[in-house]
Amino acid sequence: MYDGIVQELIDEFGRLPGIGPKSAQRIAFHILQTQNFDVSRLSELLIEVREKVRFCEVCGNITQEERCAICRDPRRDQSLICVVEEPKDVVAIERTRQFRGLYHVLGGAISPIDGIGPDDLSIPQLMTRLSSTEVHEVIIATDPNLEGEATAAYLSRLLTAIEVPVTRLASGLPVGGDLEFADEVTLGRAFEGRQKLG
Secondary structure, three states, rough: OOOOHHHHHHHHHHHHOOOOHHHHHHHHHHHHHHHOOOHHHHHHHOOOHHHEEEEOOOOOOOOOOOHHHHOOOOOOOEEEEEEEHHHHHEEEHHHHOOOOEEEEEEEOOOOOHEOOHHHHHHHHHHHHOOOOOOOOEEEEEEOOOOHHHHHHHHHHHHHOOOOEEEEEEOOOOOOOHHHHHHOHHHHHHHHHHOOOOO
């Protein structure tokens, strides 16, 4: 434990997701020891992000406009919607340069343990969106974990009932991975999604 404000700074960094006590301490000491670190610029950016960044009125992605750049792009395929949990998932898919449709960000996943149900996500907005546009396919790209699977199953039932074609991203073994280290669910998915060679 450090005295006063230094410990407060470490504690504040430690509240961020993915940053443990040691990482929080390293960040705090980096700021303290680096003379040319622009603390005022960092604080300005944090305030600016809070004031200017919002969620796209169409898909829920982050943006500084009413609509995000993807929703505003006329070259995107309007008949394809990829449903993801968080805006960071949009970035991950965009990096592949394989998908040219639109997105819908749920804002999380169904998790009864955490008290998150379907009404806490942007599922009603998705249903409204699907009723107002002609969509040929909804791709569910939720995380391959318990919450993501529950969300995918719920969406699949909901969308099949209104006769919207639904697909799910394939999942299985990562390239460069070893079979011995794969968990049962991943290995099972790899068998389900196997493809014919030749």
